[in-house]
Amino acid sequence: MSTTQNQFHRDAERTTADVPRRAFLRKALRGYEVKRDETKATFTDWQKARNVAANIKYDGVNHLDRYLLEFEEKFTARGGKVFWASNSAQAREYILQLARDRGVRSIIKSKAMTSEEIHLNDALESEGYHVVESDLGEFIQQLKHEPPYHFVFPCMHLKRDEISALFEKELGSAPTDSPEELTMIARAFMRRQYIDADMGISGGNFLVAETGMVSITENEGNARLTTGLPRIHVALVGIEKVLPKLSDLALFLPMLATAGTGQHMTCYNSMFGGARQPGETDGPEEFHVVLLDNHRTRLLADAEQRDALGCIRCGACLNVCPIFKNIGGHAYGTTYQGPIGSVITPHFRGLQDWKHLSGASSLCGACTDACPVKIDIHHHLLHNRRNAVDQKPVWWEKIVWFGYVQTMTRPWFLRLANKLAPLAQKLHPLVLGGLFDPVRNWTKTRDFPEVAEESFHDWWAKRKEQSK
Amino acid sequence: MNGDRDKILARIREGLSVPAPLHHEMPARAGQSAQEPAFRAWLPAVGASQEEQMALFAKQSDLLRTEFVTCADVRAAAAHVAGLAAAHGWKKLAFHPGALTGALVPHLPTDLEQMRVEEGYDKLALEACDAGLTECEFLVAQTGSVCVTARSSGGRTLSVLPPHHLVIASRDQLVADLSSAYQGLNAKYGAALPSFISFISGPSRTGDIERILVLGAHGPKKLTVLVVG
Numbered sequence: 001m002s003t004t005q006n007q008f009h010r011d012a013e014r015t016t017a018d019v020p021r022r023a024f025l026r027k028a029l030r031g032y033e034v035k036r037d038e039t040k041a042t043f044t045d046w047q048k049a050r051n052v053a054a055n056i057k058y059d060g061v062n063h064l065d066r067y068l069l070e071f072e073e074k075f076t077a078r079g080g081k082v083f084w085a086s087n088s089a090q091a092r093e094y095i096l097q098l099a100r101d102r103g104v105r106s107i108i109k110s111k112a113m114t115s116e117e118i119h120l121n122d123a124l125e126s127e128g129y130h131v132v133e134s135d136l137g138e139f140i141q142q143l144k145h146e147p148p149y150h151f152v153f154p155c156m157h158l159k160r161d162e163i164s165a166l167f168e169k170e171l172g173s174a175p176t177d178s179p180e181e182l183t184m185i186a187r188a189f190m191r192r193q194y195i196d197a198d199m200g201i202s203g204g205n206f207l208v209a210e211t212g213m214v215s216i217t218e219n220e221g222n223a224r225l226t227t228g229l230p231r232i233h234v235a236l237v238g239i240e241k242v243l244p245k246l247s248d249l250a251l252f253l254p255m256l257a258t259a260g261t262g263q264h265m266t267c268y269n270s271m272f273g274g275a276r277q278p279g280e281t282d283g284p285e286e287f288h289v290v291l292l293d294n295h296r297t298r299l300l301a302d303a304e305q306r307d308a309l310g311c312i313r314c315g316a317c318l319n320v321c322p323i324f325k326n327i328g329g330h331a332y333g334t335t336y337q338g339p340i341g342s343v344i345t346p347h348f349r350g351l352q353d354w355k356h357l358s359g360a361s362s363l364c365g366a367c368t369d370a371c372p373v374k375i376d377i378h379h380h381l382l383h384n385r386r387n388a389v390d391q392k393p394v395w396w397e398k399i400v401w402f403g404y405v406q407t408m409t410r411p412w413f414l415r416l417a418n419k420l421a422p423l424a425q426k427l428h429p430l431v432l433g434g435l436f437d438p439v440r441n442w443t444k445t446r447d448f449p450e451v452a453e454e455s456f457h458d459w460w461a462k463r464k465e466q467s468k
Numbered sequence: 469m470n471g472d473r474d475k476i477l478a479r480i481r482e483g484l485s486v487p488a489p490l491h492h493e494m495p496a497r498a499g500q501s502a503q504e505p506a507f508r509a510w511l512p513a514v515g516a517s518q519e520e521q522m523a524l525f526a527k528q529s530d531l532l533r534t535e536f537v538t539c540a541d542v543r544a545a546a547a548h549v550a551g552l553a554a555a556h557g558w559k560k561l562a563f564h565p566g567a568l569t570g571a572l573v574p575h576l577p578t579d580l581e582q583m584r585v586e587e588g589y590d591k592l593a594l595e596a597c598d599a600g601l602t603e604c605e606f607l608v609a610q611t612g613s614v615c616v617t618a619r620s621s622g623g624r625t626l627s628v629l630p631p632h633h634l635v636i637a638s639r640d641q642l643v644a645d646l647s648s649a650y651q652g653l654n655a656k657y658g659a660a661l662p663s664f665i666s667f668i669s670g671p672s673r674t675g676d677i678e679r680i681l682v683l684g685a686h687g688p689k690k691l692t693v694l695v696v697g
């Protein structure tokens with residue numbers, strides 16, 4: 001077993017044992033589902049809208065080279081600077097070098113999963129920059145020195161008293177059990193940070209090829225302040241985020257809000273085309289976009305799973321996933337959690353090390369149903385399983401399948417196995433739960449099902465005999 | 469220096485040499501004609517008449533906790549703002565020079581200090597203001613959104629930094645949906661779009677703590693839309 005798989009088993013076991021936390025999570029996730037369904041119902045045709053959205057993403061991803069070049073041309077024409085990063089190290093180094101060159105001291109950030117992906121904060125802090133996450137959930141996670149729990153709701157696993165205790169310890173605020181007061185503590189703390197920061201770093205939800213714009217969706221207003229006040233704006237965005245036309249957002253903004261949080265529209269949907277233009281009142285002097293590959297082209301090269309690049313990171317598939325509901329976000333050990341994380345992480349970080357995530361699924365398909373851009377998520381989990389075995393067969397699985405074939409192709413052998421099974425079950429208690437228990441993973445938390453004393457075959461024959 | 473541009477493009481092209489299967493139906497892309505904006509057929513329905521659209525905007529505003537006020541004229545709008553200022557004890561209001569804002573501010577009480585937000589304004593002074601008054605590009609009926617841009621609304625921060633955002637708009641700025649707003653922006657600016665466009669839907673909010681809605685996370689705690697005419 002790889003170390004990542006060990007970690008997954010250990011953490012999943014620990015988190016599933018925490019029943020109160022699980023109940024808390026389930027309730028929150030259920031809440032999102034209910035709200036999402038209400039808002040979905042206001043669409044004239046949600047299913048058609050999904051098809052159209054999938055279609056536009058298909059067009060974007062399957063002509064990625066063309067649209068990225070169009071984006072670059074338009075963005076550059078408005079005075080922006082594009083940097084293409086093959087990997088994390090290149091992206092980090094570009095941003096660090098920019099900070100050094102421009103004499104930056106203080107950096108404010110709005111939510112960007114790409115920055116988690118490349119561990120940007122660690123890199124900036126180790127060079128002595130003051131870095132603050134401005135999104136409330138991200139700020140809480142930063143103070144806790146923990147990665148986000150859910151890529152849309154970073155601190156959904158925390159209760160108010162835990163957050164109050166954290167603020168008390170880190171910010172010296174008075175304890176409170178009011179979410180409103182807690183939010184205001186963060187607001188008051190952040191105000192000066194926006195004004196003092198020389199550099200604002202954001203992510204991007206969409207790259208609009210037609211107009212060379214970065215579109216950012218948020219509720220809190222922190223991204224607007226991050227991109228409006230500092231003199232330098234850097235957006236770190238995955239290369240797959242392209243939309244062909246500006247007006248495509250008229251579909252994607254409502255769909256992202258509906259699928260993600262059940263809102264009709266997220267509070268602020270902002271499109272940024274360049275730094276401050278001549279004649280405008282304010283805005284940054286420089287605007288840089290770092291286009292991040294970091295193995296996205298590896299996923300692109302897998303034509304079967306290429307649609308996974310259309311993901312708009314709404315989080316809907318996490319909210320409905322029975323696995324996520326039980327193991328929670330941290331057990332995954334990945335930047336992107338949940339069903340979509342299980343699909344893409346093996347491409348980003350290695351199939352053999354991350355294949356276990358694709359195994360940890362009931363294949364119920366709830367994720368695929370929820371996905372606003374119709375990514376075939378649960379089939380891709382199967383594709384990953386198949387590819388993992390093709391690439392590197394597992395010796396004991398081979399033995400098991402060999403045994404199965406031997407048994408099933410020889411009736412006398414199957415009969416013998418049926419006869420022996422009840423006997424084997426009687427002996428089971430001798431090894432139960434021990435090293436030699438072949439089903440110890442099962443018996444750890446459940447009883448093994450009772451084996452029938454009589455096979456169906458025998459029972460049928462007897463019945464026929466009797467009715468003669 | 470633009471990094472691994474050519475290498476990344478080469479990897480993309482190599483990957484795309486194998487076509488991807490389709491996992492979904494391919495409906496025709498709507499809205500190719502200039503008359504019928506894209507996506508209208510699938511998104512939430514919007515009435516055709518201006519009354520219906522205004523009623524929808526009012527309903528959405530209510531859901532979003534936006535204060536929506538229709539005023540007979542700019543003077544009436546100023547009276548409403550004066551009322552808010554008195555009720556909340558405002559000391560200072562920021563605004564950008566514009567046709568509607570410029571018409572409104574002379575009618576405000578003299579004890580309410582005014583700050584004009586123009587090139588080179590003092591950020592700390594703006595942060596200390598109790599309210600920011602701006603114009604907008606459009607009001608969007610479908611979603612109850614206010615479309616602001618760097619051009620129409622005094623830059624990027626006037627509409628987000630002060631704790632109360634006041635928007636003044638005329639009735640004819642109401643459009644049906646996001647598609648019409650984008651069409652309108654194109655018609656007005658062509659290729660020279662402002663560097664900042666934003667759809668504001670209600671006051672700033674968060675549900676990060678236990679899914680409980682709190683208004684005024686980082687942006688305005690209150691949003692008031694004044695429609696005149």
Ligand code: SF4
Pocket residue numbers: 259310311312313314315316317318340367370371372373374375377
């Ligand atoms: S895979 Fe689909 S449902 Fe999951 S986050 Fe991405 S877009 Fe949303």
